[in-house]
Amino acid sequence: MVDEMNNEVQDMKPFSVGDIVSGKVTKVEDKQAFVDVGFKVDGIVPISELSSLHVEKVSDVLSVGDELELKILKSEDDELVLSKRAVQAEKAWDNLDKAYQNGEIIEAEVADVVKGGLVVDLGVRGFIPASLVERHFVEDFSDYKGRTLRLKVVEIEKENNKLILSQRAVLDEEAEAKKKEILMNLKPGEIVEGTVQRLTDFGAFVDVGGVDGLVHISQLAHHRVESASDVVKEGDTVKVKVLSVDEESERVSLSIKDTLPGPWETIAGKIEPGQIIEGTVKRLVSFGAFVEVAPGVEGLVHISQIANRHIGTPGEVLSEGEKVEAKVLDVNIAEKRISLSIRELLENEENDYGSYEANESSEDEHTGFSLGDMIGDQLKKYKS
Numbered sequence: 001m002v003d004e005m006n007n008e009v010q011d012m013k014p015f016s017v018g019d020i021v022s023g024k025v026t027k028v029e030d031k032q033a034f035v036d037v038g039f040k041v042d043g044i045v046p047i048s049e050l051s052s053l054h055v056e057k058v059s060d061v062l063s064v065g066d067e068l069e070l071k072i073l074k075s076e077d078d079e080l081v082l083s084k085r086a087v088q089a090e091k092a093w094d095n096l097d098k099a100y101q102n103g104e105i106i107e108a109e110v111a112d113v114v115k116g117g118l119v120v121d122l123g124v125r126g127f128i129p130a131s132l133v134e135r136h137f138v139e140d141f142s143d144y145k146g147r148t149l150r151l152k153v154v155e156i157e158k159e160n161n162k163l164i165l166s167q168r169a170v171l172d173e174e175a176e177a178k179k180k181e182i183l184m185n186l187k188p189g190e191i192v193e194g195t196v197q198r199l200t201d202f203g204a205f206v207d208v209g210g211v212d213g214l215v216h217i218s219q220l221a222h223h224r225v226e227s228a229s230d231v232v233k234e235g236d237t238v239k240v241k242v243l244s245v246d247e248e249s250e251r252v253s254l255s256i257k258d259t260l261p262g263p264w265e266t267i268a269g270k271i272e273p274g275q276i277i278e279g280t281v282k283r284l285v286s287f288g289a290f291v292e293v294a295p296g297v298e299g300l301v302h303i304s305q306i307a308n309r310h311i312g313t314p315g316e317v318l319s320e321g322e323k324v325e326a327k328v329l330d331v332n333i334a335e336k337r338i339s340l341s342i343r344e345l346l347e348n349e350e351n352d353y354g355s356y357e358a359n360e361s362s363e364d365e366h367t368g369f370s371l372g373d374m375i376g377d378q379l380k381k382y383k384s
Helices: 002-011 084-103 170-184 343-367 372-384
Strands: 020-028 032-034 043-048 067-076 078-081 106-114 115-120 125-129 148-157 164-168 191-201 202-207 212-216 237-244 251-255 275-286 286-296 297-300 323-332 335-341
Touching: 002 067, 020 043, 067 084, 084 148, 115 148, 125 148, 125 286, 148 170, 164 170, 212 237, 275 297, 286 323, 286 335, 297 323, 323 343, 335 343
Parallel strands: 043 078, 125 164, 212 251, 297 335
Antiparallel strands: 020 032, 020 067, 032 043, 067 078, 106 115, 106 148, 115 125, 148 164, 191 202, 191 237, 202 212, 237 251, 275 286, 275 323, 286 297, 323 335
């Protein structure tokens, strides 16, 4: 028996600070745990050496029988102080540095929500600033605790125990990859669905699956548009036609107008020869006047059809912006032409007035009285 004890003592290795030892948890208290590291030696693991994060009770982290790898922090006066946190940190820093160098994505569960961001345990304490959590602004992070996030290391300083992580970097990379894929697959001429993101003075930006394309103000509608807000608003779901795609500059030109029925299609069957319609004089040219009779539809009043007298220029009678009535002479939807006449309305008015005068004259003849007769009768009364 004495020989066995002597052999055991001979086999004992001196414990040195910095050594890594293995042991089994023999006892758990509120603020420390005891670990058997062999040779009938128990070491102490203080609560502060359990994790890189704050621990309320040792029992939250350890149980009797757990086997651990530990680093010796102190070995003197029959006292052996061990650290679980130090072993984890050594391994963690190496792995995290490799992840940083290679741009790898790592996963971690949010351990705590603190002022300014989130905290995770990766063997060392990692911090995710609020601005690096999502691509959008987050008002309240309270429900993030317990979530598993995909992260990238954006800053690492082992000597200062500094580890900054970002989920936004992962999301940005994925969005960029998706954007390139969409740009590659978008083909001019195809019609896709999108969501209006924002309005500007020169048009509207529409998100088509992760890429913002511009619908220029001239492509919003068939009629003239003064402001994009007159046609669409943010959040609207719209159909757009792809006009062009520049993968290098990541620019996409879109059209809402080209997905809508043309103005000439909408008037088919609604404007017919013989109708009297109202319109606005849009342009005066040497040979006549163009009158808008429906949004995006203009008819021509030839100079010979403007007045019931000879005129040198349309401007002698008409002015741009003036409201006029005209008679439809001819409609050709296929060739997008409408012929109008103002003169015919004027002539009709004259004819109506002539008929009225003729009627008045015939009534005078029928009664046998004339103006002279009436005046004469009155004079006779005065003479008598």
